[in-house]
Amino acid sequence: xxxxxxxxxxxxxxxxxxxxxCQGSGRTFSSYLMGxxxxxxxKQREVVAVITRGGITYYTxxxxxxxxxxxxxxxxxxxxxxxxxxxxxTAVYYCVVRMGDGRFDYTPSYDxxxxxxxxxxxx
Numbered sequence: 765x766x767x768x769x770x771x772x773x774x775x776x777x778x779x780x781x782x783x784x785x786c787q788g789s790g791r792t793f794s795s796y797l798m799g800x801x802x803x804x805x806x807k808q809r810e811v812v813a814v815i816t817r818g819g820i821t822y823y824t825x826x827x828x829x830x831x832x833x834x835x836x837x838x839x840x841x842x843x844x845x846x847x848x849x850x851x852x853x854t855a856v857y858y859c860v861v862r863m864g865d866g867r868f869d870y871t872p873s874y875d876x877x878x879x880x881x882x883x884x885x886x887x
Contacts, residue, residue, distance in 0.1 A: 766790035766876060768859045773881030776849055780885070784844040786859030786878055793876075794837035797862040800844045801871065802855035802883075811869045812857070813844060822868060826852070849885045856880040 772784040784800065799814030799822075813823045813833035821833055832845040842859060859878035866873030 768861065768876050768878035770857065770859045770878040770881040773857060773883045775884040775886065778850055778885055778887050780849050781845070781847045782849065782883060784846065784857055784859075784881060784883075786842045788840040788842075788861065788876075793840055793842075793861050797868060798835055798842040799833060799860055799862075799868075800842070801858045801860055801874075801877075802853075803858070803880075804852075804855040807855075809858070809871055814860075814862075814868050815842065846883070849883075851885050851887045854883060854885050856882050 767789045768786055770784060770786050772782060776782060795817050797814055797816055800812040801809050802812050803809040811824055812827055813831055815821045815833045815835050830848045835842045858880045860874040861876040862873050863875045
């Protein structure tokens, strides 16, 4: 059974940091795009950051300079380091894997999703 399991979410104050981790199991994801989406209450799910198998990254504008996505192919894992957190970063964060070549910012392009981890940032 293929699974993506996120960890590291929580409740923090504005300006704090969190590190999300996502562990894959059931198959190897080292050849595929991995990353993170998020969904805030009442809003659509949006891409946050993704990383190619070769380490090329993309960030949505609102997190550039604050978040860093990385991966460890040997561990079948992807991470999201989040610094200088803001209340508007409050959302459920999902780990994702895309096996094809669809648009990276398009939710149907992704083949596997984690169950999500809640990040709450208070002011």
